Amino acid sequence: MDLSFNTEERAFQDEVRGFIAKNLTEEMKRATALTPSVFSDPDIGMAWQRTLHKQGWGAPGWPVEHGGPDWTPAQRWIFETESARAGVPNVNVMGVKMVGPVIIGFGSPEQKNFYLPRILSGEDYWCQGYSEPGSGSDLSSLKTRAVRDGDDYIINGTKIWTTHAHHANRMFALVRTSDGPRQQDGISFVLIDMNAPGITTRPILTIGGDHEVNQVFFDDVRVPVANRVGEEGKGWTYGKYLLEFERGSGIASAKLREGLKAIAELAESDLTGRAIDSPDIATRISEVEVDIDALEMTELRVLSALQTGQNPGAVSSILKLRNSEIRQAVTRLGADVIGHDALAVEPMRPLYRLNHEPAMPEEMLTVVPEYLNGRAYTIFGGTSEIQRDIIAKMMLGI
């Protein structure tokens, strides 16, 4: 066993570091640091996507024939870790990490040829149409309906929690095409042009003060049958495949560590009156750091299993559960570390383009919004309660 990387892997690490150092602008870095929601705004995120694409790194997890870089699991880990350390913007994961793998796995040749290059280049910006007002954790109870009319489906219904629907030109969605004996039957996976007539988008502000999610309404929206991925009625299978990716992309510890580092630096600074001198704060920083160490080791164990072709099993639910809980512990700690400044609200967005002097030092601007918005981590992508159900069922057989 060996925790260190080999010569080729270290060379790759240097390559990634060099690439990021050369291409990541100060503006992108500052904008990312000052984004208190999960995703970067598209102008920032897509600029980075184009940069990656030019290097051939636009879609790390894809097979080579569709433009993936053919990295080993260790290389992917190094890439994600170095990206987190350097503070690069979030790219449009709904495209690269969610719908991309589904199109590659189940899409038609025409769909692959049309959509995949546009995801890579950043030409398309995707959003995810899964949850509905009446279908949260019980996702397969969804009611948005697609009725066949010649070569089209006519879609009616509504989707909610749609991240960046107000920026996206495309949505992948689960819709009901028939009523089967089980509610999981009769669901289809369709690709929707967000500019189609009959689609309206309502912003939803989250408690941290950010506009990231929306509700989307479909009123007799025509979608060509050719835009269905895979077979009619099999959408649940494809959708679940995607959720595995969403939960288990598996490399979260580096980002958590950067988050904790920022809080630890604040705690050691005069800006917070050296919060770290309180033994309670110092111990809590250690507790969170140790939790990150454990998560990182679990990620590396999974990675080692993947390297030798083993199936890591239901561990993606463990990773999702712990990542979300630790993320919340980091942001909770942050709100306590900044002390008095946790009382101030900065309502303007984006925080990296304020046209006035904020009430607190810039390093603190995201702390409380991140804590507040961060409550969503244990809810989206399958709540912690759902993850525990999955662990009980898949790992423990109960």
Next chain:
Amino acid sequence: MDLNLSDEQRLLRESAERFVAGSYDADHRRKMANDPLGFSPAVWKQFAELGWLALPIAEEFGGLGGGAVEIGILTEAFGRGLVSEPYIATVVLGAALVERCGGTVQKQAILPKVADGSLKLAFAHSERAARFDLAKVATIANKTAQGWRLSGSKVAVLDGHAAGEIIVSAHIHDYQGPSGRIGLFLVPAKTPSVAVSDYERLGGGRACNIELSDVQLPQAALLGDGHDALPAIEWAVDRAMAALDAEAVGIMQVLLETTLEYTKIRKQFGRPLSANQVIRHRLADMAVQVDESRSMALRAALKVDANPVERARAASGAKAKIGRCARFIGEQSIQLHGGMGVTEELEVGAYFKRLVAFDTLFGGSAHHYGRHAQLGRNVVPA
């Protein structure tokens, strides 16, 4: 980067698990609990034959040159069976201190005997007033014309009653007075003025308190050349904690499996306990914490040879985290077994008690989160 077991490591795991499953059942454990020695000399002999006592010792002294990962593979299996043989005291602590601090003659005299099973060791360091601070040693070793004169009180000495040689730490006072250095001294069992009072240890095995009253030792009793032994003590204890971490993982895994099985067969209100979501989620949390503990134990083992600060932070972080998980899993295992869980009729209690002992040994969670924080002051996490 590779965390998969090698073929040799897999074989070691298989043979350790097979041995424990075959030799360590509830009857054996009950017999050992009532045994004045607290373990079986026949089993110790088998450990020697299997090469486990030689495992971490260097090849030049009759060992196999294994590392902390191999020790962890063994101790995890020991945890599954609540093995009570003095493995940590003799092999992980004792032999390591001799190998690191001893002179060649001492190493040649002691290590081959540990490897072949003919000599057991113990490490007498902890003192009541020091709590878990390894640097605090009130025992004094005065330099004399003949050698050394030791006085002091040691507590919680693992398996001291069984050891042929006890390694005792003491502050060295030379003719000029306190030297500021801690020395390690080899004290043979039954040395006059060494009073060993042993007791049954929580969760199996034995430990003892030792009174040293003007104990006369020859010059050669000092391990090595009298350099300050504190760095070696910290290293050895961090290593022992990594071995104990793996043992705790084995114990927790058994408790998870046992409790899971029980909730499937125990029926109340006309259905198995495991049909209730509150029970399923509790078990899911237990499974997550076993997995986290497994990760941390491995991490501590892989960092035993890192630089002292990195090693110590990994050791304390793992001990703190696993201690907390151990309490949760132990307490919840009893809770989910209901009234039967608090009786001696099931073995859940025995496994729980070993976990409580684990959390106490070398300092509990609070102590080690504190040490982790102290060592990390002004060091931004890397």
